[in-house]
Amino acid sequence: MQANPDFDIIVTGRAYDPATYVAFCAMNQAKATSLPLDSLSNKLLGNFYHMGKIMECGGLCATPKSPGAMALVYEEGVFDISPMDPMARCTPLSVAAHTLYEKSRPDLLYGPGGCLDVGQTTYEQLPDGKTVRVRGAEFILSTSESKPYTVKLEGARVIGSRTIFLGSFVDPILTNRIYDYLDTVKNRCAAQHSDMDGMWKLDFHVHGAPPRLPKAAGNGSNHCDRNDITGEGFIVGEVLADSPTLSKTIASTARIFCSHGAYRGQMATSGNFAFGIGGMTELDVGPCCQFSIYHLMNLAKGEEYGSLITTDRQKVVPKCHTTEGLFPWLVTTLDPPAIKDPDSNETTSGPLMDIRSKGVGMPVLGKTLSETSVKRAPARLQELKDVAKFIRSKNAGPFQVTFDIMFDDTRVYKAVKKIRIAYPRDDGATLPASSQ
Structure with a gap:
């Protein structure tokens, strides 16, 4: 950016997600103060990084979440976040919630060059009701703690070829024991292909049926509660194998067993499985990649x-x-494209369309600005959703999954934390019906 300061648009390839935002702000800050980049304070960099961490996902920080957002960054690093959708709004809770997004812990985020600390961050609702002012983050440079500068490495390797098939079961006699039935499909595939060379794995993603229950003591059954069955279970069968041919073969065999396998109490003997979306029995989805590198690497000075x-x-x-x-x-200079004006039939160069003259703007997604509501403690608490504002799960990198729960009211948060209803239980108990 410093070498080519006359840019209008920044298009970033494989880079740390907040890096573009941080670099742009840091360059302008250094230019305004006539100071070198490495003189920027931890608090300035912290606010830049925090803004970039939010802006990398656009309007996900708004409620309702929307396509885009805008950040106004001040010289002291304080920044305002607002959605570009005129019918959405940012609130302190929605922006703070997004700060947790894809993070393994709420206060610290380790990345290239150091660590973003948002433990002392504040979020202030501005008078317009849709903009939030954020301040207080700090970026701790690894070099300031006499540690090497770090860069983030991500990489993947091909571990095989994948084939999938999909369809549904509608017989409640089968769907009541769908997991036992799919185990039988796996066993029959293994028996039929025991003499084939190569490694393979077959698994199923089951939708519409209740979660798989632990096997009951004293028997091998793995049935679902019939009262929970909707009458239909949709599955995606997924095969990972050493080669495309082996993957296709296993998937085809599994699909046939799904269609014509027998099960206890069977009455519908003409076929079990509805399949063939787009006229395809199986779908080759190509090579399967798996994360193999996800590290912060120490660099030598320079x-x-x-x-x-x-x-x-x-x-x-x-x-x-x-x-x-x-x-x-590397710098590559491209000539502007030749464009034919449909009115004059003359060829010229310039922008494809002047959106200002054409009146193109953000589509209005609703008629009124979204309403905000605060969840208070009900007289009788039965489920966490009765008091929580945000409940979501998200991956934090390729190897961790986070579960975020956020509340409108500090008192409710403390009460929920005290009675520990949000913690896992060994006995699989549900939330208490009368906790307050």
């Missing part, structure tokens, strides 16, 4: 920098020159 690729500098930095910077870039 490796965190970048430089312009010249005729005497290669795209791949030689090992003996890494301390001059690991991140080279």
Whole structure:
């Protein structure tokens, strides 16, 4: 950016999600103060990073969540967040909730170069009712703690080929024991292909049926409560194998067993399984990739920098020159496209469409600004949703899943935490019917 300061648009490829926002703010801050980039304070960088962490997902910080958001960043690092959808609003709770998004803990986020600490952050609703002012984050540089600068590495490897098939069971006699039936399908596939070379794995994603229950003591049954059965269970069968041919073969066999297998109490003997979406019996979904690298890597001093690729500098930095910077870039100049004006039939160059003159704008998704409501403690608490404002699960990187629960009222939060209804229980008990 400093080498090419006349840019209008930033298009970022494989980079840390908040990095574009941080770099843009840091460059403008350094320019305004005539100070070098490495002189920016932890609090300034913290607010920039926090803003970038929110803005990377657009309007997910609004309620209702919407396509986009806008951040107004002040010189001292304080920033205002507002949705671009005129019928949505940002609230302190919705913005704070998004700060938890994809994080393994609520206060700290480790990333390239250090750690974002939002433990002292405040969220203030502005008078317009749809903008939130945020301040107080801090970015702790790893080098300030005498630790190496770090970069984030992500990578994946191909672990096989996948084939899927999908369809539904509608016989309640079968769906009442759907998990036992699918276990039988797996066993029959294994028996039929015991002499085939190569590794394979068959599994099922079951939708519409109750969750699988632990096997009852004293017998091998794994049935569902008939009162919970809707009468239909939809499955996605997924096969992962060493080769496309083996994956396709196993999927085809499993689909046939799903269609024509026998089960206890069977009355519908013409076929069990409705399938064939788009006229396809099985769908080849190609190579299956799995995360194999997800690390923060320590760098030697100087490796965190970048430089312009010249005729005497290669795209791949030689090992003996890494301390001059690991991140080279190349400048390519493209001529503007030739555009034919439909009115004059003349060829010119310029923007494809002037959206200001055409009146193109954000579509209105609703008629009135979304209402906000505060959940208070009910007289009788039966479920967590009775008092929580946000309940969601989300991956935090490829190997962790978080479960976020947020409340409108501090007193409700403390009460829920005290009675521990949000904690896992060994006995699988439900929430108490009369906790207050």
